[in-house]
Amino acid sequence: MDRLLLIAHKKNMLNKRYKELVEEAYNFRQTDSALSDISEYRAIKLLDKINKLKYLSRDTAKPA
Template sequence: MKPIDNIKNKQLKLIDKYKVLIEEAYNLRQTDSALSDISEFDAIKLLNKLNRLKYLSREFKHQVAS
């Protein structure tokens, strides 16, 4: 498997986790604001990882094209 494929697979898994955490945060907003905040914080951390992977995949594509 190519490294770019590994990055894409990791991105897809993180996107799924991100969606679950955001939905959980939204659903908990009215009943338990503390748990909602924790879930949202975890989602933000995942979004940061996604952004780094996006940068990596862009750099990898750039190196392959050169």
């Protein structure tokens, strides 16, 4: 597979997990704030990885 396709696939998987963690953090907010904070922290760490992958897969062509 092409490098950009691998990056896109990994980014999609991380986005899916990120959304799950954000939803989990929201659901725990009223019942268990500690679990909510843990899920939110994990989501933030995933978002950092997603942003790094976005940087790697950016279009290198210069606009005209």
